[in-house]
Amino acid sequence: xxxxxxxxxxxxxxxxxxxxxxxxxxxxxxxxxxxxxxxxxxxxxxxxxxxxxxxxxxxxxxxxxxxxxxxxxxxxxxxxxxxxxxxxxxxxxxxxxxxxxxxxxxxxxxxxxxxxxxxxxxxxxxxxxxxxxxxxxxxxxxxxxxxxxxxxxxxxxxxxxxxxxxxxxxxxxxxxxxxxxxxxxxxxxxxxxxxxxxxxxxxxxxxxxxxxxxxxxxxxxxxxxxxxxxxxxxxxxxxxxxxxxxxxxxxxxxxxxxxxxxxxxxxxxxxxxxxxxxxxxxxxxxxxxxxxxxxxxxxxxxxxxxxxxxxxxxxxxxxxxxxxxxxxxxxxxxxxxxxxxxxxxxxxxxxxxxxxxxxxxxxxxxxxxxxxxxxxxxxxxxxxxxxxxxxxxxxxxxxxxxxxxxxxxxxxxxxxxxxxxxxxxxxxxxxxxxxxxxxxxxxxxxxxxxxxxxxxxxxxxxxxxxxxxxxxxxxxxxxxxxxxxxxxxxxxxxxxxxxxxxxxxxxxxxxxxxxxxxxxxxxxxxxxxxxxxxxxxxxxxxxxxxxxxxxxxxxxxxxxxxxxxxxxxxxxxxxxxxxxxxxxxxxxxxxxxxxxxxxxxxxxxxxxxxxxx
Numbered sequence: 001x002x003x004x005x006x007x008x009x010x011x012x013x014x015x016x017x018x019x020x021x022x023x024x025x026x027x028x029x030x031x032x033x034x035x036x037x038x039x040x041x042x043x044x045x046x047x048x049x050x051x052x053x054x055x056x057x058x059x060x061x062x063x064x065x066x067x068x069x070x071x072x073x074x075x076x077x078x079x080x081x082x083x084x085x086x087x088x089x090x091x092x093x094x095x096x097x098x099x100x101x102x103x104x105x106x107x108x109x110x111x112x113x114x115x116x117x118x119x120x121x122x123x124x125x126x127x128x129x130x131x132x133x134x135x136x137x138x139x140x141x142x143x144x145x146x147x148x149x150x151x152x153x154x155x156x157x158x159x160x161x162x163x164x165x166x167x168x169x170x171x172x173x174x175x176x177x178x179x180x181x182x183x184x185x186x187x188x189x190x191x192x193x194x195x196x197x198x199x200x201x202x203x204x205x206x207x208x209x210x211x212x213x214x215x216x217x218x219x220x221x222x223x224x225x226x227x228x229x230x231x232x233x234x235x236x237x238x239x240x241x242x243x244x245x246x247x248x249x250x251x252x253x254x255x256x257x258x259x260x261x262x263x264x265x266x267x268x269x270x271x272x273x274x275x276x277x278x279x280x281x282x283x284x285x286x287x288x289x290x291x292x293x294x295x296x297x298x299x300x301x302x303x304x305x306x307x308x309x310x311x312x313x314x315x316x317x318x319x320x321x322x323x324x325x326x327x328x329x330x331x332x333x334x335x336x337x338x339x340x341x342x343x344x345x346x347x348x349x350x351x352x353x354x355x356x357x358x359x360x361x362x363x364x365x366x367x368x369x370x371x372x373x374x375x376x377x378x379x380x381x382x383x384x385x386x387x388x389x390x391x392x393x394x395x396x397x398x399x400x401x402x403x404x405x406x407x408x409x410x411x412x413x414x415x416x417x418x419x420x421x422x423x424x425x426x427x428x429x430x431x432x433x434x435x436x437x438x439x440x441x442x443x444x445x446x447x448x449x450x451x452x453x454x455x456x457x458x459x460x461x462x463x464x465x466x467x468x469x470x471x472x473x474x475x476x477x478x479x480x481x482x483x484x485x486x487x488x489x490x491x492x493x494x495x496x497x498x499x500x501x502x503x504x505x506x507x508x509x510x511x512x513x514x515x516x517x518x519x520x521x522x523x524x525x526x527x528x529x530x531x532x533x534x535x536x537x538x539x540x541x542x543x544x545x546x547x548x549x550x551x552x553x554x555x556x557x558x559x560x561x562x563x564x565x566x567x568x569x570x571x572x573x574x575x576x577x578x579x580x581x582x583x584x585x586x587x588x589x590x591x592x593x594x595x596x597x598x599x600x601x602x603x604x605x606x607x608x609x610x611x612x613x
Contacts, residue, residue, distance in 0.1 A: 008063055012051050016388035017381060019044040023172045027355045031169065033090070036083050038160040041168035043079030044388070045395035046117045047072045052389065053120035071116070078109045082160075094150055107149035110159055111403065118400040121393045126447050129455075130400045133407040141411035151406045158406030162275050163398035163454050170271035170281070171394050171450075173354035176387035178265075180358055181336055183383045184365040184374045189330040190215040191233065195315075196323040203307025204314030205237035206251045210300045213255035214262050223486040223494040225390075226256030227501075235501045242312050249502030250487075250512035253494040254299055257486045257517070260449055261479075262292045264341045268394050269453040269482060271350060273475050276457055281350040287476055287534040290546055291523045294533075298519030298553045305561035329370045336360045394450060401451035408458045421463035429467045433477070433525060436460045440478050444485030452482035464528075472536065473528045480524040487513040515560050519553050522584060530586035548591050552583030555598060565605040566612075572601050 005013060022040065031037045050071040054064040064072075081102075082089055099107075111134070115127040137143040152158035156165070194211035198204050212230045231252040238248035260267035263285035270288065274281040340357040344350065362380070365371045408414045425432035439460060444452035456478035464474040486494040489510035499509050527533040532545035558564040559576030568576065575597045582594030 006063065008051065012048065012389070013381075013385050015044065015047055015051065016385040019048070019388040019391075020172075020176055020384035023168070023176070024355070024358070027169075027173055027351055033086070034156055034165065035089060035160055036086060037168050038156070038164045039079040039082040041172070041395060042114075042159070042164060042399055043075055045392045045399075046075035046079065046113055048389060048392045049117040049121050049396060050075065052392070055120075071113070074109060075113055075117075078106050078113055081106050089154055092154075094155055095147065099146055099149060099154075103154065104145075104149060107153035110153045114159055114396065114399045114403065118396040121396050122400075122448060125445070126397060126400050126451055129447075130403040133404045133413075136413070137407045137411055141407075141413070143407075143410055147410060151410045152403060157409055159399050159402045161402040161405055163272055163401050163405070163450065164395065166272045166275050167268065167391070167395045167398040167450075169351050170354070171268040172387075172391050173351055173358065174265055174271075175391050175394070176384070177336070177340070177354050177357045177361070179383045179387035179390065180361040180380075181333070183379050184333065184361055185330060185371045186333045186336075187216070187229070189326070189333045191230070192321045192326045192330065193323075196321045196326050198314075199320045200314040200317050201304075202314055203238075203241070203243070203303050203312050205234055205241060206243060206248070206303035206307065207300060209234035209238065209252050210255045210296060210303065213252065214259055214296055216256070216259060223253070223257040223260065223483075224497045226259050227252055227494055227497040230256065231498055231501050235498065237315070239502070241315070242310060243306075244508075244512075245502040245504035246508035246512050247306070249495065249498035249504050249509045250516050251299070251303055252501075253487050253492070253498040253509070253513050254516040254520075255296070256498075257483060257494050258292065258295045258299070258520070260483050261288050261295060263289050264337065264344070267483075268398075268448075268450040269479055272398075272450060272454060273457075273479060274350070277472065277475060280344075282344045285344075287472055287536075290533045290535065290542075290549070291476070291480070291527060294523050294549055294553050295517075295520050297550060298557050299516055301554050301557035302516050302561055305558055305563040309561060309563040309567055329368065332364055332367045333371065335364045393448060397448045397451045398454070401454040404451075404455055405458055414458050414462060417459045418463040418466065421460065422466060425463075425467070427467065429469070429528075432463060432467055433528060436464060436478065437481050437521075437524070440481030441485045441488050444482045445488070447485070449479075449482045449486075452485065453479050456482060469528055470531050470534075470536065472534055473531050476534060477524045477528055480520065484517065484520050487517050489514070518560060519556060522556070522581075523549075526584050526586075532586070545586060548583045548594070551598070552580040552594065555583065555594075556580035564601060566609055568601070568605070572604065575601050 022044070026032070026037065050068045051064050054068045056065055115130060119127045134148070137148055138145065190212050194208040194215070198207035198211060201207060209230065212234065213226050216226050216230055235248045235252050238251060239245055243251070260269070266285065266288060270284050271281060274284045277284070336357045339360045340353045343353040343356045362375055365375050421432055421435060424435060440452070440456050443455050457475065460478055461474045464477065465471050469477070486492060489507065492510050492513065495506070495509050495513050499506060502509070523533070526549060530545050531537060532541045533549060535542055555576045558568065559573045559580060562568050562573055564572070564576060579594040579597035579601070582590040582597065
């Protein structure tokens with residue numbers, strides 16, 4: 001169906017398509033210098049932010065007023081200045097050559113534009129955080145205004161730092177890939193595939209939510225977007241077979257949140273981590289694989305045990321698609337994902353892999369009659385438009401986080417914060433980890449994962465590394481809690497989104513989400529003390545860690561749900577949770593203790609089952 005656009009809607013569509021085409025062009029022909037690429041990327045994002053989110057809205061999203069047009073023009077001028085004056089900016093000596101009057105205006109304008117644009121798109125939390133850091137820099141830290149202007153605008157350690165570089169090179173292309181595959185029928189493939197696999201089993205719709213949200217999540221990388229995409233289908237189905245509204249919404253929220261840790265694509269923060277660590281994105285994906293499997297296994301087993309405890313059935317097989325039919329008609333749509341993974345494993349860069357994936361989407365859709373209908377010019381232009389629109393929040397979050405990082409580098413605040421954490425923890429690693437977990441969740445509340453991870457990397461990771469944590473494990477630790485803030489009350493954005501569909505009470509859904517996502521809060525401690533879960537170590541050690549962790553996660557799900565082979569008594573639940581923690585902790589003695597506790601539960605439940613029979 002053709003959309004009817006207003007004049008402002010046409011402007012948004014044209015700017016969005018131009019942004020996507022620009023990034024496709026530089027992905028193929030190679031980017032210009034760093035500052036030019038990042039300033040153009042930010043200019044597009046700011047212009048779209050002020051057009052899409054006008055200051056005054058009257059029910060429509062795309063009716064900007066004259067003041068919004070002024071913001072758009074200012075964005076073009078401030079970001080275009082760095083392109084026009086490229087030679088001057090590159091050749092001047094930072095912190096030595098005096099700033100011109102126009103440099104002052106442009107630097108101040110850039111900070112103001114980024115703060116206002118981020119406020120409109122993301123909300124108040126991140127801009128207020130960045131503003132607090134700016135005030136700290138010119139106040140207690142004693143940084144001069146020329147230093148601040150240099151750091152924020154005329155170099156690549158402030159607004160135009162690594163986070164914005166990642167947004168311009170990696171994230172934009174992968175979001176564009178996600179928009180293209182979604183509009184070539186892959187979304188329906190994911191849903192039908194999950195329904196055919198798990199829809200008939202006990203609690204089938206909840207298991208479908210786990211599978212579908214994980215598959216969607218690895219493409220989109222946004223918890224809230226996943227909830228609103230798959231939740232509109234899965235939450236009503238879960239309620240229909242007997243799950244409470246709170247539990248149904250919690251399942252969707254937790255499953256959608258985990259998409260950001262599920263390879264092969266994950267979310268924007270994973271690309272930023274690869275850049276910070278100086279390793280390939282494929283290596284980051286390998287770190288995330290086992291923890292992601294544990295996370296989803298925990299959710300899957302929890303909904304299974306809950307369904308068995310409540311005596312639920314699945315959906316009738318007659319109402320479900322057949323797996324063979326699904327694969328025959330739409331299975332070829334998995335090929336673009338295969339292309340991306342294959343190119344990555346061949347040693348090519350993540351941007352080139354994304355470009356190959358994008359190039360494969362149209363030929364793939366043309367392979368079968370069932371999907372050729374999606375290859376229409378209007379559909380492809382919409383994909384280019386919505387790919388750019390979906391990038392705006394990431395780009396502005398990264399630019400705003402760049403302000404925070406710039407202040408930390410300029411003032412040395414990171415070193416002071418490291419000393420603060422070390423002193424508070426009194427050099428005890430477990431205390432430092434708990435403090436880091438709390439700080440990570442607080443920093444991530446109401447904030448996208450990427451800026452939350454970026455700030456934690458600057459403030460918290462150095463302290464963990466000083467206490468002996470492997471640097472990769474330290475980054476993954478803060479990465480996890482930046483993600484889990486989406487399901488942690490009181491500001492649990494993914495739960496809020498799910499509640500809009502389930503109509504459940506907020507706190508009831510939040511506690512259900514905490515129970516379902518319990519493994520997610522434990523896994524980071526597991527790989528800090530046992531890096532084998534990050535695929536670091538010998539194959540034997542990795543295998544042992546994986547097997548014991550998988551058994552432990554199943555026991556944890558059973559203990560929290562109150563069901564294992566049958567309904568569990570309180571002492572059996574305590575033993576199951578105890579076994580879970582014993583198996584999760586690396587070590588032969590704890591593994592033996594965990595095995596004994598599991599054996600006791602299995603033996604007692606087997607005897608009880610035979611007696612009942």
